[in-house]
Amino acid sequence: MLFLILFTSLLLGGAYALMAMGLTLQYGVARIMNLSIGETLVGAAFAAFWLQTQAQVGPLWGLLVITPAAFVLNWLIYRHLLTPLVRRAKNRGMLEVDSILATFGLLFILQGVMLALFGGNYYSYSYFSEPVELFGHTFALNRIVAFAVAAAVALALYLGLNRTRTGTAVRAVSVDPVAAGLVAIDVARTSALAFAIGGALTACGGALLSMFLTFNASMGVVFTTKALIIVIMGGVGDPRGAVIAALLLALAETTVATLVDPGLTLAATYGLFVLILLFRPQGIMGRRTA
Amino acid sequence: MKTRFLRAAALATATLLPLAIAGNALAQEIKSIRIGAVAPKTGPLAGGAAMTQWPNVRLWVDQTNKAGGIMLSSIGKRVPVELIEYDDRTNNEDTVKAVERLATQDKADFIIAPYATGANLAAAPVFAKYGYPQLAVNSVTDRGPELGKRWPNSFWMLGGGTEMTTDQVRMLKKLQSDGKIGDTVAMSFVADGFGLDMANGARKALKDAGFKVVYDKSYPLGTQDLSPIINEVKALNPDVFLAFSYPPDTFGLTEQARIAGFNPKVFHTGVGTPFPDYRDRFGAATVEGVMGTGGWDPSTPRMQAYIEAHKALNGKEPDGWASSVTYASLEILTQAIERVGSLDRKAVIKELQTGRFDTVLGDFKFRNNIREQPWAVGQWQGGVFRAVAPHDKQGAVEPVMKPAWQ
Numbered sequence: 146m147l148f149l150i151l152f153t154s155l156l157l158g159g160a161y162a163l164m165a166m167g168l169t170l171q172y173g174v175a176r177i178m179n180l181s182i183g184e185t186l187v188g189a190a191f192a193a194f195w196l197q198t199q200a201q202v203g204p205l206w207g208l209l210v211i212t213p214a215a216f217v218l219n220w221l222i223y224r225h226l227l228t229p230l231v232r233r234a235k236n237r238g239m240l241e242v243d244s245i246l247a248t249f250g251l252l253f254i255l256q257g258v259m260l261a262l263f264g265g266n267y268y269s270y271s272y273f274s275e276p277v278e279l280f281g282h283t284f285a286l287n288r289i290v291a292f293a294v295a296a297a298v299a300l301a302l303y304l305g306l307n308r309t310r311t312g313t314a315v316r317a318v319s320v321d322p323v324a325a326g327l328v329a330i331d332v333a334r335t336s337a338l339a340f341a342i343g344g345a346l347t348a349c350g351g352a353l354l355s356m357f358l359t360f361n362a363s364m365g366v367v368f369t370t371k372a373l374i375i376v377i378m379g380g381v382g383d384p385r386g387a388v389i390a391a392l393l394l395a396l397a398e399t400t401v402a403t404l405v406d407p408g409l410t411l412a413a414t415y416g417l418f419v420l421i422l423l424f425r426p427q428g429i430m431g432r433r434t435a
Numbered sequence: 436m437k438t439r440f441l442r443a444a445a446l447a448t449a450t451l452l453p454l455a456i457a458g459n460a461l462a463q464e465i466k467s468i469r470i471g472a473v474a475p476k477t478g479p480l481a482g483g484a485a486m487t488q489w490p491n492v493r494l495w496v497d498q499t500n501k502a503g504g505i506m507l508s509s510i511g512k513r514v515p516v517e518l519i520e521y522d523d524r525t526n527n528e529d530t531v532k533a534v535e536r537l538a539t540q541d542k543a544d545f546i547i548a549p550y551a552t553g554a555n556l557a558a559a560p561v562f563a564k565y566g567y568p569q570l571a572v573n574s575v576t577d578r579g580p581e582l583g584k585r586w587p588n589s590f591w592m593l594g595g596g597t598e599m600t601t602d603q604v605r606m607l608k609k610l611q612s613d614g615k616i617g618d619t620v621a622m623s624f625v626a627d628g629f630g631l632d633m634a635n636g637a638r639k640a641l642k643d644a645g646f647k648v649v650y651d652k653s654y655p656l657g658t659q660d661l662s663p664i665i666n667e668v669k670a671l672n673p674d675v676f677l678a679f680s681y682p683p684d685t686f687g688l689t690e691q692a693r694i695a696g697f698n699p700k701v702f703h704t705g706v707g708t709p710f711p712d713y714r715d716r717f718g719a720a721t722v723e724g725v726m727g728t729g730g731w732d733p734s735t736p737r738m739q740a741y742i743e744a745h746k747a748l749n750g751k752e753p754d755g756w757a758s759s760v761t762y763a764s765l766e767i768l769t770q771a772i773e774r775v776g777s778l779d780r781k782a783v784i785k786e787l788q789t790g791r792f793d794t795v796l797g798d799f800k801f802r803n804n805i806r807e808q809p810w811a812v813g814q815w816q817g818g819v820f821r822a823v824a825p826h827d828k829q830g831a832v833e834p835v836m837k838p839a840w841q
Contacts, residue, residue: 149666157660256477265481267682267707269716276694282666285694358659359686361482363525367657395660402663407654408626 149282150399156284158395159292162299163350164368165375165387167343173382174319174339176237177227177244182347182372183365184255189215189351190360191263197270204272204352205294211352212345219344223337226251231336252365259362269359291353298349302342302384315339319382347372374414378421380431389429393417467517468505468778470496471537473558474550478525479657482682484550486710487573487757490749492518492547495765497748505769508776519543523550527557534558538565544778545768552576552628559589568771568784570764573757575599575629577636583804588784590801592760594809596632597639599728602811604640606824606834607675607701611646615836616700617674621650623664623688624679629706633679633728649673658684665691675701679728682707689717689725693840701726702837709755709813709820719818724837729756730813730822731796732830741795755813755820760806763794797830 164186171179179185189211196207230247234240273287306312317325318335326332354360375394379386394414401413421429472492475484496518499505504515519541521533530549537543538561546567549558552574562569563586572592576582579591610616620641624630630653641648649671654664661684668676669692676699678688685707692702707713708727733742733755741762745753753759770793771786772778792799799806812824814834823834 153660153662153666260477260481265476265485267482267686267710267712269686271716274690274694276696283695285662285690357690359683363477363479363481364683367659398660399663402654402660403667406652407623407658407664408652410658411655 146403148280150403151396152279152282152284153403154395154399155392156288156292157399158392159295160350160354161371161375161395162388162391163295163353164347164372165379165391166299166302166384167345167347167350168372169376169379169382169384169387170315170339170343170346172376174315175223175227175336175343176231176240176322177223177248177340178241179340179343180245180248180369181252181255181365182343183367183369184252184259185215185219185344185347185365186351186354186368187360187362187365188255188259189348190355190358191259191268191362192348193352193355194268194270197272204356205290208294208349208352212349215348216341216345220337220341222251222344223340227340228333228337231333252369256362256365263362265361265363267359267361270355272356274357285357287356291356294353295350298346299384299388302346306384311335311338374418378418378428380428383428383430386428386430390421393429465507465510465514465778468514468545468772469519469541469543470516471519471521471534471541471543471546473521473523473530473533473537473546474554475525476522478523480525480551483573483706486712486754487761488550490745490751490753491758491761491765494745494748495762495769498744499769506773506776507778508773510777523554525551527553530554530558531561534561538567543567545772545780545783547765548572552632556582559586562586563588566780566784568768568780568787570768570787572761572764575632577632579805580803587788587804590764590787590804590806592764592806592809593757594806594811596634596636598636599809599811600633600636601640602808602825603677603703604637604644604646606812606826607646608644609826610701610834618645618647619649619671619673620646620675620677621668621671621673621699622648622652622677622679623650623668624653625656625658625681625684625705626653627656627681629681630679633705637677637679646675654684656681659687661687662691662695664688665695665697669695669697673699675699676703677701678704680705680707682710685727686713686716689713689722693717693721696840698837698839700836703727703812706756708815711752711754714815714818714820718841719815721841722815723817723841724814724835726812726814726823726834726837727756727820728812729754729820730810730824730831731755731759731820732822733819734821734830735797737795737797755822756810759795760809763796763799766794767792767799 168182171177192211193204193207196202230243273290275286276283277286314330314335318332322332375390379390397413397417398410402410474488475481496516500515503513506513523529523533537546548569548571549555550573555571555574569589575593577595577597582589624634650668685704688704703726705728709729714722771783774786775782808828810822813820814823821832
C-alpha cells in the first residue's frame with residue numbers, strides 16, 4: 146500500500162513539477178506573474194494532440210518541436226509585450242500588478258485562439274497506454290514515461306542553473322536584479338531568457354500531460370491555480386522548491402484519496418497550503434526577506 | 436455655441452433614432468423569427484455544449500431555413516429563423532443576463548433553453564417572467580414535475596436522478612435475478628450537481644433492491660489523478676462499478692480501469708460515455724460492454740436520417756444521450772409554432788403542454804411538463820451506443836456482460 150501511494154504520487158508530482166518550475170522561473174527571475182501559464186500548457190497539449198493525430202508524430206518526438214517553439218514564442222512575448230511594462234515600472238510591486246493584468250489579457254487571447262482552432266470539445270489520444278507491472282501493482286506506461294522525461298528535464302535545468310555561466314546569471318537576477326546589473330549581467334536579456342525557458346518548461350509539461358489527460362481549450366485555469374499554489378509553497382524563484390512542493394502536493398492528494406476519501410483531495414491541497422503559509426510563509430526553499 | 440448645438444443634436448438623434456427604427460419595424464411585416472440561444476462556448480462545460488447543444492441548434496437552423504422557414508399561417512407564408520447566439524462562459528449569472536438581454540434588448544421571439552442543470556434552474560424565473568417557453572433538455576433534475584407546476588412555461592426533457600437510477604437499478608436487479616451478476620456494487624461520483632443527484636438516487640434504489648454497496652465516495656470536480664479510486668475499488672472486487680462522472684473523469688476512469696485490469700461485470704461511467712469521441716478514443720473493441728448514463732434508440736429511420744444530417748453538417752456523429760433530445764426539443768418548438776400559426780408565445784406554451792409531436796424520438800407528448808420514461812442507461816455494443824434501461828421501454832436492447840478490457 147505504501148509503495149502504491151508513493152509511486153502514484155511520484156508519477157503525478159512529476160507532471161506538476163515541470164509546470165511549477167516554469168512559473169517559478171518566470172515569476173522568480175523575470176518578475177512576471179504569468180497568469181496565462183495554464184493556457185501555455187493546454188496549448189502545448191493541443192500541439193501534441195495535433196502532431197500525434199494529424200502528422201503521426203508521437204508526443205515524445207513532438208517535444209523536440211513543441212519545446213523550442215514555446216521558447217521562441219515566450220521570448221517574443223517577453224520582448225514585445227512585457228518589456229514595455231518592465232521599463233515603465235517604478236518598482237517591483239508595480240511590475241507585478243501590471244504583469245498580472247497583461248497576462249490576464251493574454252490568457253483570454255490564447256484561450257480564444259484555441260477555441261477558434263479546436264472549439265470547446267474535449268480532446269485526448271492514446272499513446273503508450275499499456276499497463277506495466279511494478280512490484281505487484283499496475284501502472285500506466287505513459288505516466289511512467291512522462292515522469293521519466295520530466296525528471297530528465299528537471300535535472301537538466303538544475304545542472305544548467307548551477308553549472309553554467311548563464312545559469313549563474315539567471316540565479317543572480319533572481320536574487321537581486323539591480324546588483325546583478327552592477328556586475329555586468331545583461332538583466333533584460335537574462336530575464337527574457339528565464340521567461341522563455343519557463344514557457345518552454347511549461348509547454349514540455351503540457352505535452353507530457355496530454356499523453357494521459359483529457360483536456361479542452363478552457364481548462365488552463367485549473368493548471369494555473371495548481372502551479373500558483375506549488376510555486377508559493379516551494380518558495381518563489383527556486384526550482385528545487387517547486388519540485389519538492391509539487392511532490393508534497395501530489396503525495397498529500399494521493400494519500401488522502403487512497404486512505405481517507407477522494408472527495409477530500411481539494412481540502413488536503415489547501416490544508417497543506419495553509420500550513421506552509423502559517424509556519425513557513427517564505428515557502429519551503431524560499432529565503433526570508435530582510 | 437455651435438458645439439453645444441451639435442452635441443444637443445447628436446444626443447437627440449441618438450435617443451430618437453432607435454425609437455424611430457423600432458416604430459418602423461412594427462409597421463413592417465415579419466422578415467424573420469428571432470431565436471435566442473445561450474450556452475457555454477468557453478468555461479468548464481464548453482466541451483459538453485460543443486457536443487450536445489450547439490451542433491443541434493445549428494442543424495435545426497440550417498434545416499429550417501433550407502425548408503424556407505417556419506410556416507406562419509396568420510401571415511400565410513414561411514418565415515426563416517435568425518439565430519442570436521451568446522456564450523455564458525459556463526456562468527449561471529451570465530446565462531441569466533443573456534436570457535434577460537435576449538428578451539428585452541434583442542426582442543427574441545423564442546429562446547432555446549440553456550445548457551446544464553444549474554443554468555436551466557437559474558434562468559427558469561426569467562423565462563417565466565417574460566413568458567417564453569423553456570424546453571430544458573440538458574438538465575438532470577428530480578424537480579421537473581414541481582418546476583413544471585410552478586412555471587407552466589418550463590418543460591423538462593432529460594429526467595431526474597431518482598427516476599433514472601431507479602430504472603438503472605431495476606435493470607441491474609434483472610441481471611442479478613438472471614444469475615448474471617452478484618450483489619456487490621461500488622459507486623464513485625463527482626462532487627457536483629449531476630454526480631450528487633445521481634448518487635443520491637442510486638444509493639436509495641440500490642438499498643431498496645438489496646444490493647450491497649461496498650464503496651460510496653465522491654471526488655472533487657476537476658480531479659486529474661483517478662488512479663487511487665480505481666486501485667481501491669479494484670481491491671474490493673465488486674460485481675458492479677457505477678461512476679457518475681463528467682467527461683474528463685469518464686475518460687480518466689476508463690483509462691485507469693483498463694490499465695489496472697479492473698474488470699467488473701458491469702462497468703458504468705457518466706456523462707461523456709455516449710460520446711462518439713469516447714469510442715474513437717479507446718476503440719470499439721475496448722469499450723464493448725461499457726455502460727453509461729443516457730441512451731437512445733439509433734435504429735429507427737427517423738433517427739438514422741437525423742444522424743446522417745448531423746454528420747453532414749457538423750462533421751461528426753451526435754452523442755447517444757442528449758443530442759437527439761436537444762434536436763427533438765427544437766422539432767417540437769417548430770411544430771408548436773406552426774400549429775399556432777403565429778408568434779403568440781402564450782398560445783405556443785399551451786400547445787406544448789397539450790399537443791402531440793412527431794419527433795426524432797418518436798411520438799412525443801409532455802405529461803405535467805416532463806418527458807415520460809426518459810432513457811437512463813445505454814451500453815456500447817459493437818461500436819454503437821444503445822439504450823438498455825429502462826429495459827422494458829420500447830427500443831431497449833438486452834444488456835451484455837462486459838468482457839475483460841482489450
